[in-house]
Amino acid sequence: MSVISFRDLPLSHEVTHRMAAIYQSKLQNPEQGSALLSLLRSVAVDKSRGIYCAMSDSVEIPKKLPFRLIDKSSAGDDTAAYCYFLNPLLMPEKLGSAEFNIGSATKANLRRTNGGFLVVTIEQDCARPEQLDAIIRFTKPGDTITKLDDSLRIFKDYRGCTAVFSGNRSVHFHFVFDTRHLLNVPHDHVWMQRLADHPVQSAFMANVHNIYWDLVAKTFSEVASIEVEVDKELRNFSQWRRGPWGLRLVDSSENLLRLEIGQHVPQIVLFEKLRTVRAPKGSGSFAVDPSYALPLSPTSSRKLVSHVPSFFTDDVGQKLLPEFTERCRSEWGRDYPMPVSLGQDNGEWIFNFKNHEGDLNPSTVVRGNHSRLLIQGGVLDGTFILPGSLTAQETANDLALRFGLISESLKMPDxxxxxxxxxxxxxxxxxxxxxxxxxxxxxxxxxxxxxxxxxxxxxxxxxxxxxxxxxRVAGLDRDELVVSGEGIGKSSYIARQFANDALDTAMSFTDERQRFFCFAYRSVAQAQEKAADFSSPTRFAIVIQSFWKHYRAACAQCGVDPLQADKFDRPSDINSVLRTILHQKKDVYDTLESVRQNLWMRDGVLRFDAGKTFIFTSHQTVKTWTTSRLTKTWYHPEFRSLDDTQDNEALRREMLLQHVAYDDPEATDLLHVIPGALFDHLRSSEGSAWRNLSTVQKRSQYRSAVRKNILTDETFKTYDGLRHLNLAGFDQYAVDYEAMPFGHENSPESIYRGQQGERYFIRTQDWAFNSRVQWTFLTTEPLVAEMISAAYRKRNRTLMRFQLDNLPGVYPLRIPLSYDNRAKATSVTELAAEINERDPNAVVIADGLGKMKGARAMSFQAMKGLNSLAHNNIAVIVQHLAPEVYAKLNVLGQWAEQPYAIAMHYAGIMNQAVGRNAGFRQKDGTKTVMFATTGLINLIGSDLEAVNHRMILYPTAEKYW
Structure with a gap:
């Protein structure tokens, strides 16, 4: 095979040597690929979605069908045989089956579809070598091509550019746009859904492509100063384009570069900067809005009559006419015949054309199922076929949909x-x-x-x-709340999405900061379990826990007791802390150093790379991430222990969180809910300069507050955080028993009415709102969803709430309800012990189990997030609320304006508990039973039915245990 020498081309020395160097680099590194080529290969054939990106060595392929497809499993990017590629197209119905008939298959121009991206191609056919030379010059990084890329980066759906030498008189500039944000034609529809309304989807995508093309062409003309006309033939969605690294065969002696027939010209990649997942840094609005829809025109309600009206006289026609005229001009390479009118006659579309500028009686026509123009009136020679070989009927239907002459709804399959x-x-x-x-x-x-x-x-x-x-809603760059059933796979989807987004985010920034994607769980133990499941040879999971946990673990390993907090003079200064540890016991310090130096290592390689490394941690860690000093500094791989000359603050700023999946939050995770007595104490102490006190003094005040019953179960760490809290902006709420009654006895002495008037002070926490982190909250609990939504509402911040738990056929679960008077605080352990004794495979979920708690008896808090109980029988024991829990739910309901807060609380814990082995986790032979007193069900039953569509309780006398 004879391949040209780039150095011999009749172009400037600078250009030919650059082209030769690019090609030589490819020869020396065959694995050197192209991001655009990888993107095309990713959807070369997608049978589930019914789409393909045809790549071919010839444009003569019947209906542009995927008879020759790249094997996506093959290694490398060796595509020498494939010079051309197409935008994603819909597979015709029955393709691949014995029933498929190519003759009746829909033509390619009517099978446009949303494959998740679009390639917009700009080409300028040069008449002289010096014009081509100038165009190739501005593909040099930092030149005009970079200005073009920068101009388009303002759009969130823009992904980047690849410039490919066509092998003759031009460069194909391929601009890639992400179309996954388009809501009216989803990119993830399956084949059946696409086939159901493919004419509408095809018209839609033609418009989208042209919006992008016009935008790029305008930008191109403004930035590039080459006086060569842009080829408008490539404004066609389904036009063949020159692909990266193809080999073009010279088949004519009439070529710009004086090449010999039979030579091969590599279609080298002159420039490429492609971001395949996330929007480029600094982007703002979409070039095509997510809500974009086919136009709605007054003509869409017009009844088409038997005579032939001209629709080119109204506003819609004035848009349709130039579009169709340009398509005809590109197809035929001449101005005439020129379309002048479109109408219908007995259900057939009719186009009329004039043959020349002075044609006052346009009589050349094409109609119905004909694609060839009937030339009348002389003047014109030759045969004229409508663009794409479409019939008049196909062409007009497509244009009518695109420009609002007729309207069809985007719909799901029948x-x-x-x-x-x-x-x-x-x-x-x-x-x-x-x-x-x-x-x-x-x-x-x-x-x-x-x-x-x-x-x-x-x-x-x-x-x-x-x-x-x-x-369908990915890429909106808004905080999200996803509510769905237990075990359906919310976390699994987010994990896959993060894996895709992380690398592109890393490639979109050029500074030294690492922007990590993070998964946050209720505990470090859960984070460790999830990290082990997530890790693979191509992605690394690191579990981040507080420095103090590492310190306690090192002490345990060395057999010494940890120092008390008051022994550390400056507990927020990492070097001061480490010196204290070194003086205490060198073995502990050495153990910590050994752990630290291996935190980011895998197989001897440092993995401090946010593109491929993912953080797994606890809720508490991400809540304090922006203010954390000790842990973030210690975790940085460039931190030098005991080196006071190092800028540790700069290290801390280099570790950012980009997007956090916050799994299974609590209802109050975004709130401060402070009892009145404690709030009064904090307010009275507000001016006491807590920050200036020693640790000993702080602990003394903490113990005093405990003795005075100001504190109940708050730890010193919690109290310390409250003392640092700015008390401005809190709203006071008092328990209103009448607004949310509970209990069977409502005298002033009853435990629930006795909470009447108890004060609470509530305010949203700052951690989710005062950072640039994008948050995705994942929950199954209705009360949690209500509280998070209310927090965002009160902060006047947008939260996309995706309520995805209406799942008929799976929900509602039918759960047997066993009435048992022991389902209460004084005797719950007796009931739990009996269940465990009678069924060795049973796990009891209940509160108040005391010393019984373990692998087979756990609280509602402990069971959350567990995936390991699917093969067990589950016994759920629900009881009356503790008075202080009732009081808190009462004021939370007032704060969120949610009168069903108590019922939502019960629905949440019950759904979570039965979801351990029912619904999406159901295994053959397992049982799930609810235990409660008759009184409790009488109290909450009707409200529970109003808020919980995922479960139906049916009383049963059957003894399951």
Whole structure:
């Protein structure tokens, strides 16, 4: 095979030597690929979504079908045989089956689809070598191409650019845009869903492509000063484009570079800067808004009549006419025949064309199922076929949808039983806020028909739909609250999404800071378990816990007792702390150093890389991340122990959190809820300069507050945090028994009415709102969801709440209810012991178990997040609220304006408990039973039914144990 020498091209020395160096680098490093090529290969064939990106060595492929596809499993990027590629297209119905008939397959121009990205290509065909030379010059990094890239970076859906030498008279500038944010044509629809309304989706994507193309062409003309006309043929969505690293065969002696027939020209990559997942740094709005919809025109309600009207006289026609005229001009390479009117006659679309500028009686026509123009009136020679070989009917239907002459709803396939009658744009016009519509779209993405499907199949479908629902709203850069059932896979989806986003985020910034993606759990132990599941050969999970936990572990390993906190003079100064430890016992210091030096190591390689390393930690750690000094400094791999000359503050600033998945939060995680007596104490002590006290003095005040019953179960650490708290902005609430009654006896002496008037002071915490971290909260509990939503509402901050737990066929769970008078604080241990004794496979979940707590008896708090109980029988014992719990729920309900706070609390703990082995975790042969007193169910039953659609309790006399 004869390959050209770039140095021999009739271009400048600078250009030819640069091109030769690029090609030589590829020869020496065959694995050197292209980000664009990798992106195309990722969807070369996606049978589940019914899409493909055809890549070929020839443009003569029947209907541009994927008969020759890159093997995605092959190594490297050796694609020499494939010079051309296409934007994602829809696979025709029955493709791959014996019933497929290529003759009846829909044409490529009508199978445009949302594959998650679009490639917009700009090309300028040069007439002289010096023009091509100038174009290649500005592909040098830092030159015009960089200015182009910078100009487009302001858009959140822009991903980057790849410049490919076409092998002859041009460069193909491929600009990539992310389309996963488009709500009206989801990128994650499966094949069946795409086929159901492919004409509408195709028209939609044609418009989207042209919006992007026009934007890029305008920017290109403003930034690039080459006086060569842009080729508008590439404004066509389904036009072939020159791909990275293909080999072009010279088949004509009439070429710009004087190449010989039979030579091969490498389509080298002259420039590439592609971000395949996240928006580039500094981006703001979308070039195509997430709510973009097909236009709605007054003509869409016009009844089409038998005579031939001209629609090119109204506003819609004035937009349609230039579009169609330009397509004809690009296809035929000439101005005439020129379309002048479009109408219908007995259901057939008719185009009329004029043959020349002075044609006053346009009679050349094409209609119905014909694609060839019937030339009338002379003047024109040759045969003219409509662009894309479409018929008049196909062309007009497509244009009519694109420009609002007719309107069809974007809808789900018929067999789902779901229809979306209005586009998001229509709903916005009716006054429905964008936030509500996005949340609604996510919820509707979960729905499936359930009438004939077995439960196991439904579970699989719902898990898939959860992925689709969350993927549809990914990339909105807003804090999120995801509410769904236990075990459905919320965390698994987020893990996959984070793995994709992290590398692109790392590539989008050029500073020294590491922007980590993080998973936060209720405890370090949970974080360690999840990190072990997440780790793989290509991604590293590090579990971050506080420095003091490491210190206590090192002391235990060395067989010494940890120093008390008051022994550390400056507990927030890491070097001061380490010196104290060194003086206490060198073995402990050495153990800590050994641990620290290996924190980020795996297989001898330092993994301090936010693109491939993920942080797993506790809720408490992420809540204090922005203010943490000791732990963050000690964890930095460049920290030098005991070196007071090092700028430790700079190290701390280099470790940022980009996005945190906050799993299974508590209802009050975003709130300060302080009892009145404690608040009075804090307010009276506010001016006492707590920060200036020694640790001994602070602990003395803490013990005094405990003796006075000002503190109940608050630790010194909690008390210390409260003493640092700014008390401004708290709202006072008093328990209102009448607003939320509870209990059977309501005399003033009753334990619940006795809480009447108890004061609480409530304010949102700052940690979630005073940082640049993006938060995704994952919960199954209705009360938690209400409290988080209320916190954002009171802060006037946007929170996207995705309520994805309406899952018919899986929910509601039918749970047997066994009435037992021992289901109360004084005798719950007796009931729990009997259950465990009679069933060796039983696990009891209840509060107040005391010394019974362990592997087979645990509290509602302890069981949260556990995945290990699916094979056990679960006995859930619910009891009356403790008075102080009732009081807290009462004021929280007032604060959040939620009168069902108590019922939501019960629904949350009951759903969590039965979800350990039921619903999505159901295994054959396991049992789940609820125990309660008759009195409790009488109290909460009706309210529980109002707020809990995931469970139905049915009383039973059967003895399960």
């Amino acid at each position: 067999d789902t039983g779901l229809v979306e009658p209005l586009t998001l744009q229509q709903k916005l016009k009716r006054g429905v806020p964008m936030k509500d519509q996005i949340e609604s779209i996510a919820a509707k993405s979960m729905l499936i028909p359930v009438s004939t499907r077995p439960v196991d199949e439904l579970k699989l479908l719902y898990r898939n739909n959860l992925n689709h629902a969350l993927a």
